[in-house]
Amino acid sequence: MKKNKIPLETNFCAGYVSGNPFKAIEAFFAFARLDYYKQNLTELVICSYKTKVYEQDNPSNAFVFYTAIFSFLKLCYCLQEKSKKWKVKAYSRSETVFHLSSLTKEEYDNPFIVFQKAFEEKTFKEFEFFLCLILELSLSPYAEDPESDLTTPYIHLIKMLDAAGLMRERGVEKIKKTDQIAT
Template identity: 50%
Template sequence: MKNNKISLETHFWSGQEVENPFEFIEVFFEYGNLDYYKETLNQFLFHTEQQKLYEKGYPGQIFILYTAFRSFLKACFKLRSKSEKWKVRKALEKRSILEQASLTSEEYQNPFVVFQNAFIDTAFEEYEFFLCEITHLSLSPFGEEFDYDLITPFIHLTKMLDAAQIIRERGIKKIKDKKSISRDIKPS
């Protein structure tokens, strides 16, 4: 069976090509922080029903963010199958429930579950359509009616951002065999 590699297309927004999804997470969060991405995604969604442009002063930045989010989706799609070989390190201390953000306790403990669930509920192509549509609608000065679900992909994408941040903060361990013997690996 032929192994098709999915290009993350990071050169459009980061200036470098990154293919490893764990390295990608570091580059993605160096480009912008979690709050910036979540706020941008919220503004995209907010402006889908507004009759005014988002970022009227510099709409080109929206296109760059669209390409960054599209690369992020591709990395998340790759990460959905990584839980067989990789494990996220446990949190060292008990944290506030607020630090879980949009994640359940199970998702907080194992962020790979977020990526698996996201692509069970919604196909990769639907996420691409969602990104394209909210980008288009947030840059349109006209109100348009649509009859498709924007909320489900939005919720999953928000959860994937939170899960990626947890992977970045805690790091990962390689699972050596079925007995869960592991060694520490830095994600970057």
């Protein structure tokens, strides 16, 4: 059976296509900061349960956000496979609970685990459905109780955003063959 590959088109950056997900992460965070993505994702989910329309003055912002997050989701899907050849550089400063954000200590040490766990629990299509559903519900002036679970994909996306931000902050390096033999 042929394995389908998901293209790394980053739709939020006009004309930018990358085969390197680490460069695409840089472009993703050049578009907006981590807190912007987390805040808007949270607002979209909250608006999904209310009659309040997301950004009533300019709801088209939801489509821009959707495009960026969908591109990010593609990157995350590709990053789950990169853990075999890449690792996040060691962090020298002492860490506090605040720096871990939504990540566990294990996920903080190896952010690739976040992507693997997310796609073990939910498929790419389920995450895509989640994004479409919150977009639809957050732009609707009617309160509907979604029949689908919004919490699990939301938590995974927040964790993936934190993991990607951590990877960007600390940088990545290729695993040397001697490191692979030792593990």
